[in-house]
Amino acid sequence: MTAVTLKDVAARAGVSIKTVSNVVRGIPRASEATRERVLRAVEELGYRPNASARQLRTGRSGLIGLSVPDLAMPYFAELAQHVRAEAAGIGLTVLIEETLGDASEELRLLTGTGAALLDGVILSPLHASLDALASVADTFPVVLLGERSYASEQVTADHVLIDNVAAARDVTAHLAGLGRTRIAAIGVKTQSAATSAQRLEGYQQALYEAGLRFDPRLAPPVEEFDRRNGLLVTRALLGLPPNVRPDAIFCFSDIMAVGAQRALHEAGVSIPSEVAVAGIDGSEEALYSTPSLTTVMPDKAVIAALAVKSLAARIGSAEPLPFEVHRAPHRLVVRESTEGVRRQLAV
Structure with a gap:
């Protein structure tokens, strides 16, 4: 042909x-x-386009990388779709890589032999060190996604994120506003993770503002943000004494909330009359769960647009650009799992 x-x-x-x-x-x-x-x-x-010919002619391949921890997680799969569409709109092709949160894999796409084929990389890191990422960003176009645990004056790479403290505070305040007084938090990581730490901070802030006491028994540690941990931790929470057992659960990801809903269903606990459930991520799975899940929805389309445009600007600039932090909006979407009003799904 x-x-x-x-x-x-x-x-x-x-x-x-x-x-x-x-x-x-x-x-x-x-x-x-x-x-x-x-x-x-x-x-x-x-x-x-012939990437090899283009690279010889212009010094660019027209290829960028997107590196995420887990494509099985709806949030990252949906975000990848937005990034691909945004990149296609400006003539870029996206190579998608899965790191499974391994620090060496997170750096491989930036520093390995494959990096020579790429004009730049959008990376959602979990465990790669800040120093390692900073050393790459000085010489290779990189945009980081997700939360950052360092001070604003230490910005060493372009970064796109949402205000996770505010997002967690919003959903916890919603639960407290419903009169729930024993609000559990599922998502406190056993190892250091900025996302978990910031969502825990927002959760604790909302408790304080509502006049509620933080009870560490209602915030047990988890290993991963997955359905299995949501299921197992909720089963354990239901075993607490009646005066401690939660009347609401805030999960730090939608898929953990799906696991929590399953555990409540198994135990014959009504959602939300006995226990309200909310998540964060705004995944499509939350809309189709039964009951539909109240969630904080980051604007993934804006996150993708900011990331692609920041990377394209860095690729196309002949001079070094100052690093920037871009914040995308989020909103609380209230559904059946907290408000209890059954609605027909609009499709």
């Missing part, structure tokens, strides 16, 4: 070869209508 060329795409779109080249390379010189026409022609003809 003859390879589709820029000339073929230009003929289909009714524009010059130069215009097609600019659109494919993400150079913003064409109007939005022209860009859409070119991208439609690219899709219809199945045009694929």
Whole structure:
């Protein structure tokens, strides 16, 4: 089969070869209508840029990496979709890697032989050290996702995040506002993790503001943010004395909340009349769970847009750019698991 060329795409779109080249390379010189026409022609003809030839000609491959801990987690799978779509809009192709939270794997895409093929990397690190990441960011375009546990004046790489303390405070305050007084928190990590620490801080702040006492028995440690830990910890919480047993549970991820709901169902505990449940992540799974799950929803589309645009700016700059921290918005979405009102799912 003859390879589709820029000339073929230009003929289909009714524009010059130069215009097609600019659109494919993400150079913003064409109007939005022209860009859409070119991208439609690219899709219809199945045009694929020759990355090796492009790299020899321009010094860039048009490839970027997205490195996340676990693609089985709905949050990261959904985020990857947004990143891919955002990158495609400016002519970039995304190579997606899964690290499983291993520090050496988190650094491999930045420093290994494969890094030579990439123009830059968007990384969601769990365990790679700040010093190691900072040393890479000085010489290679990197944007970090997720929480940061260092002070703002120590910014050593571009970073995109949400205010996790505020997000956890919002959902805990919602539960307290429903009159719940024994609010458990599932997600306190056994090892140091910025996400867990910040969500715990927000949870404790909301308890204090509601005049409730923090009881460590209601915040047991977990190893991972997964369904199994949500299930097992909730089973243990239900075994506490009646005056301690929770009347609400805030899970630090939606999939842990799904596990918690399963444990409550097994025990014959009604949600939310006996125990209200809420999560954080805004995953599609939360919408389809039974009952539908109240959750804090980070704006994943904005997170992806900020990350891709920050990386593209760093790739395209001839001079070093100052590192920046970008905060994406979040919102609390109240559903059946806390409000108790049954609604038909709008599809």
